[in-house]
Amino acid sequence: MIEVENIHKSFGDAHVLKGISTVFEDGKTNLVIGQSGSGKTVFLKCLLGLFEPDEGQICYNGQFYSELSTSERRDLRQEMGMVFQGSALFDSMTVEGNVMFPLDMFTNQTKAEMQDRVDFVLERVNLIDAHKKYPSEISGGMQKRVAIARAIVMNPKYLFCDEPNSGLDPKTAILIDNLIQEITKEYNITTIINTHDMNSVMEIGEKIIFLKDGFKEWEGTNKEIFKTDNEAVTNFVYSSELFKKVRQMYIEERN
Numbered sequence: 038m039i040e041v042e043n044i045h046k047s048f049g050d051a052h053v054l055k056g057i058s059t060v061f062e063d064g065k066t067n068l069v070i071g072q073s074g075s076g077k078t079v080f081l082k083c084l085l086g087l088f089e090p091d092e093g094q095i096c097y098n099g100q101f102y103s104e105l106s107t108s109e110r111r112d113l114r115q116e117m118g119m120v121f122q123g124s125a126l127f128d129s130m131t132v133e134g135n136v137m138f139p140l141d142m143f144t145n146q147t148k149a150e151m152q153d154r155v156d157f158v159l160e161r162v163n164l165i166d167a168h169k170k171y172p173s174e175i176s177g178g179m180q181k182r183v184a185i186a187r188a189i190v191m192n193p194k195y196l197f198c199d200e201p202n203s204g205l206d207p208k209t210a211i212l213i214d215n216l217i218q219e220i221t222k223e224y225n226i227t228t229i230i231n232t233h234d235m236n237s238v239m240e241i242g243e244k245i246i247f248l249k250d251g252f253k254e255w256e257g258t259n260k261e262i263f264k265t266d267n268e269a270v271t272n273f274v275y276s277s278e279l280f281k282k283v284r285q286m287y288i289e290e291r292n
């Protein structure tokens with residue numbers, strides 16, 4: 038669980054995060070949405086410990102980040118998996134080389150142990166025959182699966198995903214969303230996803246926080262987002278005619 042208490046972050050005169058508080062529970066897919074520039078990436082970087090908030094606290098399973106020593110922060114960092122926008126795989130390494138990289142860097146496992154773990158996570162993300170391929174030889178959807186396998190290879194307690202669906206067709210995007218949700222539940226991970234994808238909001242948004250100009254404007258579930266009267270949320274989520282129709286149908290069905 039990650040508890041965020043009233044965090045603020047500024048860069049010079051630019052006050053980017055303005056007192057955000059929320060709780061992200063284990064085993065749930067938590068989504069952060071908001072317009073470009075609303076502060077989503079800065080927020081994610083604060084959660085990852087890459088930026089330290091100017092005010093406020095972030096608490097990881099009961100441990101306040103600000104109270105951790107340097108080595109404790111390093112240990113916490115190793116409990117975090119990250120799926121970057123665009124996958125960020127190493128082009129010169131094979132699929133299994135990419136997935137093995139964190140084990141090689143941060144553990145003392147033998148080659149055989151690492152290979153077992155790599156085989157296990159690649160199978161878990163449904164990549165069976167791609168071990169020896171290079172990223173350029175596989176599809177975008179497969180690259181995302183490799184990125185997810187790499188993010189979970191160290192058995193993380195926390196999983197952060199920045200736009201995991203960018204560049205994918207809608208069908209593949211849903212498969213990737215479902216995979217992230219399944220893994221989150223199976224390993225009871227605290228997962229936080231920055232996204233612009235409204236399909237993700239509807240499919241896997243067990244908890245959604247909506248940022249606007251650095252404030253938390255709204256939070257709730259994918260069921261609640263259909264019914265909310267918050268104008269900023271509805272303008273953002275239902276900006277397309279298709280989504281407006283879907284919402285109308287959903288509300289009519291419920292009444």
Ligand SMILES: Nc1ncnc2c1ncn2[C@@H]1O[C@H](COP(=O)(O)OP(=O)(O)OP(=O)(O)O)[C@@H](O)[C@H]1O
Pocket residue numbers: 048051053071072073074075076077078079080
């Ligand atoms: N390192 C930095 N130094 C100065 N300003 C920054 C820095 N990082 C982000 N900002 C500013 O913070 C604001 C929020 O940026 P952020 O990248 O968090 O937005 P976002 O919601 O993730 O946008 P997008 O959806 O386009 O990725 C922007 O005005 C940006 O210029």
